[in-house]
Amino acid sequence: MHQAYAQGDAYAKSRPSLSALSKATRRRYVLFILLVAPAFLLRLTTAAYPILQTIFLSFTNLNLLKNTDDFVGLQNYPAVASDYGVQAALSFTILLVVGSTVLDLVVGMLVALLLNATFRGTGFARTINLIPWAIPTIVAGYAFRWLLDDQFGLIPYWVNLISGGRLVIFISPVLAKVTVILVHVWKDAPFMAFVFLAGLQGVPLDLYEAAKVDGANAWHRFWRITLPLIMPLAITMGLFRLVWSLGSFDLVYGLTQGGPGVATSVLALQVFREGIMFFKFGFASAISVLLLLVVAIVGIIGLWLFRRAEVAY
Amino acid sequence: MSKPWSHIWNKSAVYASFLVFTVVVLLPIYWMVRSSVAPAADLIKVPLVYVPTPTLRNFETLVEQVPFFRYVFNSLTFALATTLATLFVSYLAAYAFARIQFPGSGIIMWALVLSMALPEVGTIVPLYRILSSLHLLDTIAGLTLVLSSTLAPFTVWVLVSFIKQVPYEIEEAAIIDGASLPQILGRILVPVTMPGLVTMGLINFINAWNNLLYPLSFTTSPSSKTLSVSITEVFAGYSPWGRPWELIMAVGVTMTVPVVILVLLSQKAIVRGLTGGALK
Numbered sequence: 001m002h003q004a005y006a007q008g009d010a011y012a013k014s015r016p017s018l019s020a021l022s023k024a025t026r027r028r029y030v031l032f033i034l035l036v037a038p039a040f041l042l043r044l045t046t047a048a049y050p051i052l053q054t055i056f057l058s059f060t061n062l063n064l065l066k067n068t069d070d071f072v073g074l075q076n077y078p079a080v081a082s083d084y085g086v087q088a089a090l091s092f093t094i095l096l097v098v099g100s101t102v103l104d105l106v107v108g109m110l111v112a113l114l115l116n117a118t119f120r121g122t123g124f125a126r127t128i129n130l131i132p133w134a135i136p137t138i139v140a141g142y143a144f145r146w147l148l149d150d151q152f153g154l155i156p157y158w159v160n161l162i163s164g165g166r167l168v169i170f171i172s173p174v175l176a177k178v179t180v181i182l183v184h185v186w187k188d189a190p191f192m193a194f195v196f197l198a199g200l201q202g203v204p205l206d207l208y209e210a211a212k213v214d215g216a217n218a219w220h221r222f223w224r225i226t227l228p229l230i231m232p233l234a235i236t237m238g239l240f241r242l243v244w245s246l247g248s249f250d251l252v253y254g255l256t257q258g259g260p261g262v263a264t265s266v267l268a269l270q271v272f273r274e275g276i277m278f279f280k281f282g283f284a285s286a287i288s289v290l291l292l293l294v295v296a297i298v299g300i301i302g303l304w305l306f307r308r309a310e311v312a313y
Numbered sequence: 314m315s316k317p318w319s320h321i322w323n324k325s326a327v328y329a330s331f332l333v334f335t336v337v338v339l340l341p342i343y344w345m346v347r348s349s350v351a352p353a354a355d356l357i358k359v360p361l362v363y364v365p366t367p368t369l370r371n372f373e374t375l376v377e378q379v380p381f382f383r384y385v386f387n388s389l390t391f392a393l394a395t396t397l398a399t400l401f402v403s404y405l406a407a408y409a410f411a412r413i414q415f416p417g418s419g420i421i422m423w424a425l426v427l428s429m430a431l432p433e434v435g436t437i438v439p440l441y442r443i444l445s446s447l448h449l450l451d452t453i454a455g456l457t458l459v460l461s462s463t464l465a466p467f468t469v470w471v472l473v474s475f476i477k478q479v480p481y482e483i484e485e486a487a488i489i490d491g492a493s494l495p496q497i498l499g500r501i502l503v504p505v506t507m508p509g510l511v512t513m514g515l516i517n518f519i520n521a522w523n524n525l526l527y528p529l530s531f532t533t534s535p536s537s538k539t540l541s542v543s544i545t546e547v548f549a550g551y552s553p554w555g556r557p558w559e560l561i562m563a564v565g566v567t568m569t570v571p572v573v574i575l576v577l578l579s580q581k582a583i584v585r586g587l588t589g590g591a592l593k
Contacts, residue, residue: 029415032413032415032418035405035406035408036405036409036425038402038405039402039405039406039425039469040406040421042462043425043428045443046436046440046443046458046459047428047462047463048428049443050436050439050443051431051436051439053442054435054436054438054439110330111334114327114334117327119324119327119331121328124335125334126580127577128335128338128339129338130577130580130583131339134519134569134575134576135342135523135569136522136523136525136541136565136568137525138523138525138541138544138545139345139544139564139565139569140341142562143341143344143345143562146344146345146348146558149558152356152357152359152361152558154340154361157359186341190338198584243430247431247432247433247435248433248434249526250526253525254545254548271434271435271437271438272434272526272529275437275438275441276438276441276530285438288435288436288438291432292432292435295431295432
């Protein structure tokens, strides 16, 4: 580090514009650049540049199996728009991400209230709450697939004992979709609860006491005190969850492989399939661009809601 | 700890919710563990065998049929290397963002932090080509490089808020005493911001250990395949009785046990880290 300062000083002597800055300021700039460089270069080479390349590739028919690599302009885009798999994936991606995020927030809040209550078992409940978050998503996917197996899975077996009927989840598009959403909530709501619990514990007790004196009942206290105080945290978490889950396919990969057919496929899974499994790099890149657009739109709507909520609360 | 809720909620309602919560959380875990230690034949019996005679036979089969220990080793190396690399580059950047401010420095930070919104799968094809041209396909180093980059923005964001909470006067005194930057970071800041480092270390380790996308896309041989790739391959295999669920669940348990132990041991540190830092 000291050597770098010295070099910077020597360099500055030949540059009047830089030496106009005080020596301390120059040092600070050099230091800043040196410290930020590793992270910045890493992002530049493995995120910024690849994204630009994805956009460029989406205008080509690069295909490793067909051995084609020509500029085709916008041709991939009508192909993507009329692709049945992509259409199904786009609608399910939005349903899944919006549906599971809303459920995550609601279930996360309910679980947080439970974990914040005083009863024998609080410690145990708080401890096991973190297990779904820690377990690898792909493992959760397979565990639920086996738990819900129509022949030897525990849940269909119990359903059969109770009702006599046969529960076959993974051949029904509707049941498969509902299952993917609910397993997503199983996996992610606990972490929401974990963060909300920290938020609940930060709510000043005298606020509740004052409200009680004023005669507010529990229901009112929740809606008027707890919820407004937790709201900013909830919206931040919701935004993160929304944007992150748009780009992931681990759970679907384990639970349904996008099936039956492409009923539960998501855009990220289509990119992976077309790109990494079938080596249709150009086509896959066009789907990626579509995914980027969805992330941007959802992100902007989310930020807009965030602003509005900030004003409201 | 807030009391009002417990006063209002009927005790029995609390315990009923507690019971439902516990069953919902633990049922898939029970099913996985039960299936991993059961003799294969027990999995396809009706009525179901709830508590099989435990055996390690499935794990032995895994060791015989796939380079199981190699996969465990790869997963560990990948997760540890990614955690350390991410913390290192992120801490340096976070220190700069927290302590050196000038017009425009905020924009650089937000550009870096907001890049975490980019969906990873959207860069997978170019990354495949980049790693290929660098001869880093099918290596742990290549996986570590791309995942460290993915995890860095969030880590920087959390660490900045930790470093900002440390009063600058302590460093100032050290600078006057002639301490160099590595000394300031190593002797003063790192120890003080340890809760943040531990939290982000844990979160990054879990993320890397659980990561599927990169190993699935960029590995082709046992030299770099991880457990997460292995479980998808075991799933793809068929036995005469259908999918080898006892083996799939055995890999699942192997992947779950380390992270769950880690989380249970460090629960307090995670709480302290997240509540003391960015989410305050």
